[in-house]
Amino acid sequence: DTGVSQDPRHKITKRGQNVTFRCDPISEHNRLYWYRQTLGQGPEFLTYFQNEAQLEKSRLLSDRFSAERPKGSFSTLEIQRTEQGDSAMYLCASSSETDYYGYTFGSGTRLTVV
Amino acid sequence: AQSVSQHNHHVILSEAASLELGCNYSYGGTVNLFWYVQYPGQHLQLLLKYFSGDPLVKGIKGFEAEFIKSKFSFNLRKPSVQWSDTAEYFCAVNAGDAGNNRKLIWGLGTSLAVNP
Numbered sequence: 001d002t003g004v005s006q007d008p009r010h011k012i013t014k015r016g017q018n019v020t021f022r023c024d025p026i027s028e029h030n031r032l033y034w035y036r037q038t039l040g041q042g043p044e045f046l047t048y049f050q051n052e053a054q055l056e057k058s059r060l061l062s063d064r065f066s067a068e069r070p071k072g073s074f075s076t077l078e079i080q081r082t083e084q085g086d087s088a089m090y091l092c093a094s095s096s097e098t099d100y101y102g103y104t105f106g107s108g109t110r111l112t113v114v
Numbered sequence: 115a116q117s118v119s120q121h122n123h124h125v126i127l128s129e130a131a132s133l134e135l136g137c138n139y140s141y142g143g144t145v146n147l148f149w150y151v152q153y154p155g156q157h158l159q160l161l162l163k164y165f166s167g168d169p170l171v172k173g174i175k176g177f178e179a180e181f182i183k184s185k186f187s188f189n190l191r192k193p194s195v196q197w198s199d200t201a202e203y204f205c206a207v208n209a210g211d212a213g214n215n216r217k218l219i220w221g222l223g224t225s226l227a228v229n230p
Contacts, residue, residue: 004157042204042222042223043158043218044220045219056217091157091158093158102160103158105157105159106157108157
């Protein structure tokens, strides 16, 4: 499968714990996006990478959130000291330099904070 | 700031009925417009997109959308729906002159249920 992979698919964690999600984009895509989607809402932009550079970070992303893309390939999204309000589907998408809007989405990681 | 409004949150149709889902956006400049679909248990998929040119855009699975600049609208249509069209539909917009970040601003989505 050459699509966007996200791991894990589901994560249940206790409030206060740290969690880390991984996204593997399509290999030739240099742009990578993280979005968050809660029930009954459309996706909300969190952050964006071009290669390894994090070029924009939403105000939705509090200091507890951090994202990296160290070698311009896979990316990780870490949430520290999780809160119940962090429960959501975390979506990763990638696109190429030339097909600017040809987003390919992963299946997402569903986080439940209990 | 850009925003996207989808008028119908839940739509129920019978097979062979015609579909039109409304989408309006707020942004005064050049825009790029998208419709995405999310089938139950699957990831978001691009249905169609508009960048420029012919305002009537044809997408996959018989869907089309019309960009009406004067109305800030990009409504999705299909002349005859099938049970397999049951899904969540999202309209999204990006400012065409937004520089390097091509993030999308999304509507809340419309849940479509097609009865066989």
